[in-house]
Amino acid sequence: MSNSVVLFTSDLRLHDHPPLRAALDGTDGTVPLFVRDTAVDAAGFAAPNRLAFLADCLRDLDAGLRERGGRLVLRRGDLVEQVCRVVTEADADEVHMASDVSAHAQRREERLRRALEAEGVRLHVHDTVTTAVAPGAVTPVSSDHFAVFTPYLRRWSDHRMRDPLGAPRAVRVPAGVGSEPLPERSTLSGLSEGLASGGEKEGRRRLTAWLRAGVASYADRHDDLAGDATSRLSPHLHFGTLSPVELVHRARRAGGAGAEAFVRQLAWRDFHRQVLAARPAAATADYRTRGDRWRPEREAERDIAAWREGRTGYPIVDAAMRQLRHEGWMHNRGRLLTASFLAKTLYVDWRVGARHFLDLLIDGDLANNQLNWQWVAGTGTDTRPNRVLNPVLQAKRYDPEGRYVRRWVPELAQVPRSLVHEPWRLGDDDRAALGYPAPVVELAEGLDRFKRARGR
Secondary structure, eight states, rough: OEEEEEEEOOOOOOOTTTHHHHHHHOOOOEEEEEEEHHHHTTOOOHHHHHHHHHHHHHHHHHHHHHTTTTOOOEEOOOOHHHHHHHHHHEEHHHHHEOOOOHHHHHHHHHHHHHHHHHTTTTTEEEEESSHHHHHHTSOOSSSSSSSSSSHHHHHHHHHHOOOOOOOSSSOOOOTTTTOOOOOOOOGGOOTTTOOOOOOOHHHHHHHHHHHHHHHHHHHHHHOOTTTTTTOHHHHHHHTSSOHHHHOOOOOOHHHHHHHHHHHHHHHHHHHHHHHHHHGGGTTTTTTSOOOOOOOOOTTHHHHHHHHTOOOOOOHHHHHHHHHHHHHHHOOOHHHHHHHIIIISSSOOOOOHHHHHHHHHHHHOOHHHHHHHHHHHHHHOOOOTTOOOOHHHHHHHHHHHTTHHHHHHHHGGTTTTTTTTOOOGGOOOOHHHHHHOOSSOHHHHHHHHHHHHHHTT
């Protein structure tokens, strides 16, 4: 008898799961294991919204395994120590897991490899579990990664992706391996009121509905703030309840301009991962420094608080920030606008905004979040680092009727279309009577401050 362990991390599914398939094919018994890594908690990444979504995902994964004769084993503590303990309890001779790109994940993988090798146990790390194309699978001639998206997209699109795998029919778990109780969403506090449900079953339901009724119009409507015409699959990609490989294949089968635009977003996700894999320090340090001397947080404290609370006086910014607080999710166009406003109009360090997003987002993914913030701040891979998004012009373009603003900023529900994005034009008394604040800064003043800071 030979046994194995499959270590789930951010790949909480049964469909298209190469580590699980390899573990099941190569041994008689397999322990499906998830470790609540206390190092992640200590680093401040255990945000309530993500813990709630995680609880849903783990319970759904356990249910799927039980339907196939297995079960999920849950442990809490140092990941390396807990995996080694389960290996001993199961008398396993190999461990399978997905690769990851963060500095913490890479260090953890190396620690695990050394600890297992000392016990004569093999560690198998599988690519294309959390990405469609593995970091490093496509590279330019002169570097270990692409720093510009368009040439990366061309190579990414030409790369042959593996075929998706089906879910296993049966899972046999060796006896004698104990588990801690699965977490429950109901035990958590501080959650966003409109938080979505997690789990592979829910993810696959959303994917099917999206491919049937949403993706065809995605190219035309993905920036429509009020239309809410995006897939909302990002939390499921973050937790791995959906496979990016499967999503690319199914979208391409659907075909059309909408599917192509959707696949492009999946390529952006892989692009950021290959950047972070090659430059792990970019999670906290400027990828390309611009010599910024950001406003001290103490000096900008009131502006930062207004931004977080959705009280900046710019309705489109406030609407997006309130959506974030209510749902633990924000429309992508809203993310661009709110990030530009903080980093460039208020000239506050992008890390302040990235941290707030990670505190609330269900899809708070280190690679996507940090590198998108850097892109907007002009310290990342954007080829136009000094661009500033004007929130009024953007609002008129992407929320022309003001429906998104009225949904999330009810103080302005009765303001006419011609003024809903510029409520200061009502006059101070009428605006104040609505309970809506004056702008925290004039746009021209913010733009001038940013240009001077960047030596322009």
